[in-house]
Amino acid sequence: EAQVTQNPRYLITVTGKKLTVTCSQNMNHEYMSWYRQDPGLGLRQIYYSMNVEVTDKGDVPEGYKVSRKEKRNFPLILESPSPNQTSLYFCASSLSQGGNYGYTFGSGTRLTVV
Amino acid sequence: GQSLEQPSEVTAVEGAIVQINCTYQTSGFYGLSWYQQHDGGAPTFLSYNGLDGLEETGRFSSFLSRSDSYGYLLLQELQMKDSASYFCAVSDDSNYQLIWGAGTKLIIKP
Numbered sequence: 045e046a047q048v049t050q051n052p053r054y055l056i057t058v059t060g061k062k063l064t065v066t067c068s069q070n071m072n073h074e075y076m077s078w079y080r081q082d083p084g085l086g087l088r089q090i091y092y093s094m095n096v097e098v099t100d101k102g103d104v105p106e107g108y109k110v111s112r113k114e115k116r117n118f119p120l121i122l123e124s125p126s127p128n129q130t131s132l133y134f135c136a137s138s139l140s141q142g143g144n145y146g147y148t149f150g151s152g153t154r155l156t157v158v
Numbered sequence: 159g160q161s162l163e164q165p166s167e168v169t170a171v172e173g174a175i176v177q178i179n180c181t182y183q184t185s186g187f188y189g190l191s192w193y194q195q196h197d198g199g200a201p202t203f204l205s206y207n208g209l210d211g212l213e214e215t216g217r218f219s220s221f222l223s224r225s226d227s228y229g230y231l232l233l234q235e236l237q238m239k240d241s242a243s244y245f246c247a248v249s250d251d252s253n254y255q256l257i258w259g260a261g262t263k264l265i266i267k268p
Contacts, residue, residue: 077255086245086258087201102255134200143191143249143256146203 046071050135050150057125057157065120065153067135073148075141076118077102078110080131081152087134093118094141125157160184162259164246169265170236178231178262180246188249190222190229191256196242204231204244233264241266 048069057063077092089102093112107129109121122129132154136147162182170176189208193201205213207222207229219232233240243263247256
């Protein structure tokens with residue numbers, strides 16, 4: 045089944061404790077992206093990648109890191125999480141970034157930083 | 159700046175037709191997309207318009223007018239399972255990243 049797999053689904057952590065949210069897709073998509081979703085704000089892009097070893101900042105990259113060492117994986121790293129990073133996170137992938145092929149989203153990761 | 163406007167909430171009756179509007183103000187334009195998101199779920203792709211006109215996919219249709227910077231999603235024969243939030247998103251022609259609206263919560267009454 046074609047899908048984007050995110051882990052974990054839920055995570056509660058403490059301020060400053062490094063964490064990684066994994067994202068993997070099995071569709072051979074070149075484009076991958078991370079979003080955070082907060083009530084009333086829609087989806088805001090954190091980082092995106094157009095291919096292996098090619099990543100770029102989105103609208104809200106502060107406090108986040110990403111890497112794209114393999115085509116299928118695009119982990120999101122929070123080196124020192126803070127409470128304002130409490131949010132619902134989605135990973136997405138697509139054949140192209142323009143939206144014409146549609147984005148496939150993972151199931152989401154609900155992160156709480158206390 | 160770049161912005162998308164869509165109503166925050168729309169209410170309709172089961173079996174009826176509803177239209178969700180989206181107006182955008184962006185520096186460039188490549189296409190307009192629509193996504194559906196049920197509570198607690200992930201967004202799922204519904205449609206894409208790159209050119210003016212109507213695109214139909216089953217009970218759902220999407221329309222674009224580039225000259226008016228305007229589009230809409232039309233849902234026909236509403237079913238209770240259509241209760242969800244609907245997001246429009248515009249990709250501009252500079253970096254092709256999607257810019258998202260804040261979403262429209264569709265409430266369907268029996």
